[in-house]
Amino acid sequence: MLDLQEIRNEIDQVDREIVALYEKRMEMCKNVAEYKIQTGKKVFDNERELIKIQKVRELANNDFNRHGVEELFEQIMAMSRKLQYKLLADQGVTGKLPFIAVDSIQDEKSRIVFQGTEGAYSQQAMKTYFGEDINSFHVETFRDAMEAIEEGAADFAVLPIENSSAGVVCEVYDLLVEFENYIIGEQIIKVEHSLLGVPGAKIEEIETVYSHPQALMQSTKFLNQHRNWKQISIQNTAVAAQKVLQEGDKTQAAIASSYAASLYGLEVLEEKINFSSNNSTRFIIVTNQKIFLKNAKKISICFEVPHESGSLYHMLSHFIYNNLNMNKIESRPLADHNWEYRFFIDFDGNLADGAVKNALRGLRDEARNMKILGNY
Template identity: 70%
Template sequence: MDLTELRGQIDEIDSSIVDLYEKRMDISRQVAEYKIENGKQVFDKAREEEKIRKVKSLTHNDFNSHGIEELFEQIMSMSRKLQYQLLSERGSLNKLPFIQVDQLETEKARVVFQGAEGAYSQAAMHQYFGDRIDSFHVDTFRDAMIAIDEGSADYAVLPIENSTAGIVSEIYDLLVEFENYIVGEQIIKIEHCLMALPGTKLSDIKTVYSHPQSLMQSARYLNTHPWQQISMQNNAFAARKVAEEKDRTQAAIASEYAAKLYGLEILEKGVNQSSTNSTRFIIVTNQKIFLKNARKVSICFEVAHESGSLYHMLSHFIYNNLNMNRIESRPIEDRNWEYRFFIDFDGNLSDSAVKNALRGLRDEARNMKILGNY
């Protein structure tokens, strides 16, 4: 038998597979109708596991067994997506506990940021809200989350990612711990400056203070000098410390605005190695709201520590045509080698495709949480 004949047989088989697949999807639609009428869940883990065992037992070698497992996992995944879509069309998807608003209430709003006067968070706050707000600052990110959780502030401005140093992992953990939600974001360009008391020379410096991320972002410059590098909670704290202690052996890395605010002299500008260095800040509140024109959704979830579990979760984005633009993982406390995944994807909570994906994720993932739509 030549290649042309063999390919002809494959074409016939493929045609039969397509026909059988469409018949299966038609029955899946009927199953969805039944579940809608009887209030049953789409995802039945025990039923799917039993089905996988049965079809694998029909194969004749290990290679085919693994292939059939993957094939039927995909088929059943597509079946679930079809059923979720039908549920959405019939209005049977649970309403998400978020309220759509036309704009944020910012008049007379109290906004909190972490750090001291002159912090980059303060600059991000003013870029996002303008100057006609009542603001205050706290020492730690946790303090900022507590402030909005308790209602002493309406919004918090928190750094979540830097284009050079990566994510601020503590913020991710706090978003899980607190019932606070992202409603906006602001990106600002970062230009770190080396500053010290007026009249200080580079040769006088022995110690440089700054936030750990800023030290990382300026590592290439700092490593050319024999200075001790000491981390602080915030760049502006570092600038204030140098100004208050009046020690010429000390310097800080912070913003140009912080230098002016604390009366320090800038010895070097742009000490961060990347000229395009930027930090993304999130705007957080304790209300479950989202803007009508919001275009990004952030969620987190846990998955079983087994092969293919994350892959199945990601299929909800693929089959609902949603563009996922970020995925991060963080270890789960007290559960060694298990992780919580954080995902950003394009969409609005009012979109049917987003509702479909979130419904599937909620049914199949562990502890799924919507962190915000902004």
Template identity: 65%
Template sequence: MRDLAELRLEIDKIDRQMVELFEQRMGISREVAEYKVAVGKRILDKERENQKIEAVKALTHNEFNRHGVEELYKQLMAMSRKLQYQLMEEQALGRLPFVMVDKLEKENVRVVYQGVDGAYAQQAMFAFFGENVNHFHVERWRDAMDAIAEGMADYAVLPIENSTAGIVNDNYDLLEEYDNYIVGEQILSIQHALLGTPDAELSDIRTVYSHPQGLMQCARYLDEHRDWKQISLLNTAMAAQKVAEEHDKSQAAIASTLAAKQHGLKVLEEGINRSGGNSTRFLIVTNQPIFCRDAEKVSICFEVTHESGCLYNVLSHFIYNNLNMCRIESRPIADRNWEYHFFVDFEGNLNDSAVKNALRGIREEALNLKILGNY
């Protein structure tokens, strides 16, 4: 049996040779990229890569090494592609179809949100645009996306996730479906209050209305009043509107204090969700492909083939370009069982070389890519 130190010295020698060969290989990869760019050929040649992997697997002598060589060459080819995408960036090919602006226009604009007066979306809108903004509300989130797509509004305000209830699935689907773009976000601290008619007292309440998430987020408080009947409505502001219109002091709504102000209701108790960390992230969406000079987050949507390693290959572009991924979500694709859209947020600006390089690589290797916005 040979000494461990001797074995390590031999491995070091082989590693030096491997590094030298790796650098030679990457040098040739650059020449391949220059040729592909010159003739307009795609970087990813899946058929060629598969043939090459099968060829090098055939050179091995056992099953373990066959799997190992396959994994090694998939990584080598991925690194080669990334080098080639980088060369494309150096030659300024494939400019992104977005226009940079110094700042968003917030004066003389019209904004749409879903719900009624007093909705949390209205509160988020006021926080982002100011309380004097020209605005209107619609019944559904889809109606809000239609309004900006058709030019009835300049911006829409959409909730996308809550820190306790999770993502708003329908709005992820709408972002993929419409050619609208995220240009901002507003994080709103959600503080639910119990609202009643002006003559009501806590002891009068028998029925409580709210959005299902509002009821869920106040479950601990409602457990202390188990004799109250809980009824779900489309949103919290609609619950406040119902209580105001029916003038029944036995009814209460779980909604915002803004809703109390808008509908002339009495705040019977504040902060009943009992969670200081309950926040909702709202997106500001428009129909123009624009981004601000100081934007620092990019949102994208893509699909990949239903094969081993495909999602990893796409996500590896963030690692290679040293980009920090903030979140990833998946949504099922309609009428295609067990296939998904992937939504990713990551830090960066569309003017950054690293961002352009990552997006170019993802566009080449995913089935499709949609840039949802930079904000």
């Protein structure tokens, strides 16, 4: 029987040789980067890499090793690209991002749009972010808000994008891709839903409840105690409150904020009915200008990847090798492409940072349809 320590010593020797060869290969990659700087050639050459992978696979003696060699060289070539991108960045060859840094977006002439009606959480988010003394108006749908800023009717739109309990607002994610509008800021609002009825109504009389789908979802625990109630989705919590007021039916109730109750003269039948006391909604501030605040700390992007093994991993490696902290990833299905997805990622950084430029350059070269959604 072979001595285990002797085997380990041999493995250590092979590992030293692998490291030495790896460093030798990286030195050669520096020469490649210098050539590309001089000639303006792109770092990522997919056809060349596919040919290379096939050649090294053929050097292995069995299927297991062939698969391992393929994974190993995919990583080696990925690290080679990262080195080349870094060297290009060190030489100032980073490419210009079409975003302009600004000191402030506050302007007394600015017009802000929010979805819903008076008393909506979006209005609360807007006033928290911009202040009370603002020029604002509201629209019926998220699409209406995006169209308003695209067409110039408004300078900024306030839209909910995520709730801590119910998850993301899928429609807003899709609209960020469809429209050439960009995130410039965010505002988090604590959500405290109440059950609202017309004056004189009693909770025992309620038969139908109106609210936004997310508000209904966030109040599931409370609603499950009243399974005989009919739940009807409506475009906004404040719109639900307005509907209950207008119809004046004691059997109808709305799930909305206590602020909406005071605004519309409704009676609070039950307070704090959402199942989480820490429930909050994240709102984004959107504009049609490619700008970002100089002190912005978060970047949102989206991209598509080839529908093949390891493709998402290779994209995410750009964050790893540039020491960028990714704090969120979401996916949305691609229209007309069954079981293929677009990925949305939030990560810490500023578009002026060298590491961010380096990562975005790599992502732009290797991903499909990469879009910077904003820096805020």
